Amino acid sequence: MKMAVSMYAALMAVGLQAAMEGPAGAVALFPLSAVEVSEASLFTPAVKADVAYVKELDPDRLLAPFLREAGLPKKAESYGNWESCGLDGHTLGHYLSALANLVASGNDADGELKKHLDYCVDELARCQTANGDGRCDGVPEGAGMWAKIKAGNVEEIFKRWVPWYNVHKTMAGLRDAWEQTANEKAKAVLVGMCDWVIGITSQLDDSKMQRMLDQEYGGMNEVFADVYAITGETKYLDEAKRWEHNRVFDPLYRHEDRLTGLHANTQIPKFAGLARTAQVAGDERRWDAADYVWREIVTRRSVAFGGNSVGEHFHELDSFKKLMADRQGPETCNTYNMLRLTERLFEHDPRPEYAAFYERALYNHLLASVNTRHPGFVYFTPTRPAHYRVYSTPANCFWCCVGTGMENPGRYGRFIYAHRGENEIFVNLFIDSAIKGLLRQTTDFPESGTTTIEFLRPFRGVVHVREGNHYATYKGEWKKGERIRASRPMEWHVEMLPDGSDWGAVMRGPIVYGKECGKDRLDGLFADDSRMGHVAWGPLVDADKVEYREAGKPLETNGLVPFYKLHECRYQIYWEFTTAEKMAERRAALEESAAAERERERRTRDRVQPGEQQPETEHDLAASKNSDKGYHSGLHWRHGSYFSYTLDPHGAKNCEVEATYWGDDRGREFDVIANGVVIASVKLEGRHHGEFFTEVYKVPEQAMNRKDGKIRVTFAAANGGLAGGLFGLRLLGD
Numbered sequence: 002m003k004m005a006v007s008m009y010a011a012l013m014a015v016g017l018q019a020a021m022e023g024p025a026g027a028v029a030l031f032p033l034s035a036v037e038v039s040e041a042s043l044f045t046p047a048v049k050a051d052v053a054y055v056k057e058l059d060p061d062r063l064l065a066p067f068l069r070e071a072g073l074p075k076k077a078e079s080y081g082n083w084e085s086c087g088l089d090g091h092t093l094g095h096y097l098s099a100l101a102n103l104v105a106s107g108n109d110a111d112g113e114l115k116k117h118l119d120y121c122v123d124e125l126a127r128c129q130t131a132n133g134d135g136r137c138d139g140v141p142e143g144a145g146m147w148a149k150i151k152a153g154n155v156e157e158i159f160k161r162w163v164p165w166y167n168v169h170k171t172m173a174g175l176r177d178a179w180e181q182t183a184n185e186k187a188k189a190v191l192v193g194m195c196d197w198v199i200g201i202t203s204q205l206d207d208s209k210m211q212r213m214l215d216q217e218y219g220g221m222n223e224v225f226a227d228v229y230a231i232t233g234e235t236k237y238l239d240e241a242k243r244w245e246h247n248r249v250f251d252p253l254y255r256h257e258d259r260l261t262g263l264h265a266n267t268q269i270p271k272f273a274g275l276a277r278t279a280q281v282a283g284d285e286r287r288w289d290a291a292d293y294v295w296r297e298i299v300t301r302r303s304v305a306f307g308g309n310s311v312g313e314h315f316h317e318l319d320s321f322k323k324l325m326a327d328r329q330g331p332e333t334c335n336t337y338n339m340l341r342l343t344e345r346l347f348e349h350d351p352r353p354e355y356a357a358f359y360e361r362a363l364y365n366h367l368l369a370s371v372n373t374r375h376p377g378f379v380y381f382t383p384t385r386p387a388h389y390r391v392y393s394t395p396a397n398c399f400w401c402c403v404g405t406g407m408e409n410p411g412r413y414g415r416f417i418y419a420h421r422g423e424n425e426i427f428v429n430l431f432i433d434s435a436i437k438g439l440l441r442q443t444t445d446f447p448e449s450g451t452t453t454i455e456f457l458r459p460f461r462g463v464v465h466v467r468e469g470n471h472y473a474t475y476k477g478e479w480k481k482g483e484r485i486r487a488s489r490p491m492e493w494h495v496e497m498l499p500d501g502s503d504w505g506a507v508m509r510g511p512i513v514y515g516k517e518c519g520k521d522r523l524d525g526l527f528a529d530d531s532r533m534g535h536v537a538w539g540p541l542v543d544a545d546k547v548e549y550r551e552a553g554k555p556l557e558t559n560g561l562v563p564f565y566k567l568h569e570c571r572y573q574i575y576w577e578f579t580t581a582e583k584m585a586e587r588r589a590a591l592e593e594s595a596a597a598e599r600e601r602e603r604r605t606r607d608r609v610q611p612g613e614q615q616p617e618t619e620h621d622l623a624a625s626k627n628s629d630k631g632y633h634s635g636l637h638w639r640h641g642s643y644f645s646y647t648l649d650p651h652g653a654k655n656c657e658v659e660a661t662y663w664g665d666d667r668g669r670e671f672d673v674i675a676n677g678v679v680i681a682s683v684k685l686e687g688r689h690h691g692e693f694f695t696e697v698y699k700v701p702e703q704a705m706n707r708k709d710g711k712i713r714v715t716f717a718a719a720n721g722g723l724a725g726g727l728f729g730l731r732l733l734g735d
């Protein structure tokens with residue numbers, strides 16, 4: 002067994018080797034259509050599950066928001082869930098990408114997927130024509146909103162659930178339909194959308210544009226760089242640069258990590274776009290910033306399976322504690338987008354550490370997020386020991402991670418091979434597969450660490466095979482049927498978290514191993530159409546009931562299986578490596594707070610995270626003009642002369658409002674008001690130095706006066722001061 006190493010150390014070691022012996026100069030990945038993932042590959046069941054899943058979807062229902070916005074007669078009802086609460090239409094773009102990937106990668110035996118793809122593009126073209134101005138989206142009552150934005154009122158965007166993010170999905174879907182299946186109409190609709198976007202943004206000065214970019218917008222910069230590459234027209238490259246978010250990008254140029262507290266998947270697609278813009282513009286400065294942020298996320302912000310973020314946000318660099326305790330572990334979309342970024346970086350400079358990260362994330366997160374038994378996709382992958390994941394169901398769930406989840410399997414062949422010119426091949430991954438007409442790879446990896454590459458025709462040149470942390474270079478001339486046999490180490494080892502804590506994951510080679518922890522109370526395992534059905538709400542297992550490992554003892558691997566094989570169960574993929582004495586001390590302290598936390602959870606009827614866009618919108622945020630939000634010590638906050646939210650007691654009678662404040666805030670005086678009744682007068686005087694504290698206020702009977710049973714909670718300051726900062730808000734009740 003190897004010594005325990007951090008991912009940082011492991012990847013830096015890879016980087017060093019690359020600097021010494023890595024090949025230099027740009028390479029290109031093969032198009033999906035040139036690569037075949039073999040039937041025997043362990044990726045094939047996930048591809049089949051994906052095909053089954055997309056076939057369950059009705060294109061007319063996905064198109065319904067587009068027809069509605071274009072004023073065309075409806076053919077079918079919209080789907081529910083995220084498809085009919087503001088993000089209407091976002092799934093169709095993912096669906097186009099998924100179909101295009103599956104068709105191109107040879108997974109459309111009966112031609113049905115291609116038929117659906119072409120039909121959707123035809124319908125989108127019809128909607129675009131009906132709109133008349135190039136617009137083609139499902140944003141509810143979008144015409145009025147886009148007109149206001151075009152007139153310079155960019156604040157309109159903040160009243161909605163991420164419209165540009167939504168538009169980006171359609172554009173990316175059309176791009177993939179063009180690039181993967183040469184659908185000419187898709188290209189025309191896409192270019193029309195680009196011109197429509199430019200028609201809006203050209204009316205905004207740079208400060209308004211930058212203000213608008215404070216809201217999530219997917220990879221708009223990436224798709225404009227793509228359209229520049231497709232058309233050669235520089236106006237699209239200029240537009241790609243207008244979608245660069247200075248507040249987030251400027252620190253990257255200075256090699257400063259200011260990611261803590263930012264919504265992760267709002268940023269990562271922009272970084273993939275930054276790399277794509279660097280690629281099409283030939284710009285080393287952008288490459289450097291994209292590589293810098295990749296290294297920060299991969300080596301300092303990621304867990305062993307390649308994912309990042311907790312509750313969708315980047316946490317502190319020096320503590321993964323919240324992640325190890327939370328239901329909402331790394332989001333699958335983040336990793337999908339990290340791999341898009343990695344692909345670009347690798348094409349620019351084929352370093353083994355890019356490929357090594359790609360591999361670990363592909364097996365341990367993306368493949369692991371597809372349930373093949375009951376086809377469905379995962380949103381959050383908790384690292385909390387003995388928790389579980391929930392899976393989407395086709396007609397009910399339209400989360401972002403269903404969208405990217407459908408796209409992934411068709412892309413499994415994307416990164417296996419690359420080439421530089423005609424006589425230099427890179428074999429990046431050991432996967433049963435072929436470059437059509439050139440070579441076939443046969444392997445039982447990761448069972449063993451060997452692979453065989455057989456030439457299907459004579460080949461003279463260079464083959465770089467990644468054997469773990471470096472590329473081995475084979476030069477020569479091979480006849481048809483001749484082979485290269487390659488192997489790589491597959492040692493058991495422990496990889497510690499980058500924060501220096503005693504949490505570690507058990508791995509064999511690049512594969513994360515986990516342990517099943519039973520099937521008790523897998524509440525909501527197959528998600529319904531509820532707004533938050535993507536979260537595994539079942540009970541948390543107390544910290545003192547989960548297994549830990551004695552530091553320094555030989556590594557026990559009995560009962561462990563590759564994490565990508567563990568489904569529909571509770572699991573453990575992180576263990577504390579500690580001593581029995583330390584564990585006993587910690588458990589005694591934990592037990593007390595755990596009991597209180599359980600009771601608090603039991604009584605929680607509704608909750609808002611102030612300062613986070615999505616929960617605030619869902620709870621009807623209203624706020625004074627001077628209201629502001631931010632992030633401090635791990636939590637988002639809001640303050641202002643006043644601000645209010647609507648909370649739902651779900652029928653509870655004895656209700657209390659629980660508010661979280663920061664102990665060093667002082668000089669703030671404000672009232673807490675429930676449905677017009679003052680329930681508390683608060684004075685923050687800095688009496689809890691360096692920590693958060695909560696206060697609980699009873700909601701009197703006379704305040705339970707709304708017909709719908711809900712409670713409007715307002716924080717209002719006296720004498721022109723500020724109410725808050727509020728760091729958490731819950732409605733408790735029995």
Ligand SMILES: [Zn+2]
Nearest residue numbers: 332334401402
């Ligand atoms: Zn997602």
